[in-house]
Amino acid sequence: MTQNLELFSRLLAKVCDANLASTNQELLLNAMERKEISAGTMLIKENEEGDEMYVIETGELSVAIANRVRHTAFVIDGCS
Secondary structure, three states: OHHHHHHHHHHHHHHOOOOOOHHHHHHHHHHOOOOOOOOOOOOOOOOOOOOOOOOOOOEEEEEEEOOEEEEEEEEEOOEO
């Protein structure tokens, strides 16, 4: 839970409104689940509805459109 709190705090500082009510912050934090994903795993498939949001803490992420890689990001300690 402490790792989730640290990651969540960094996420809020970078992309969320700092005035997000503490109740909403708690709801988001409780919904977070740490997952380790194997290399090559497809997280989101183009044109399919999704029901999850991913926060990449560390690793490499490629975005492909029409099966062609359009962007690759390297994330180290929560920063790209």
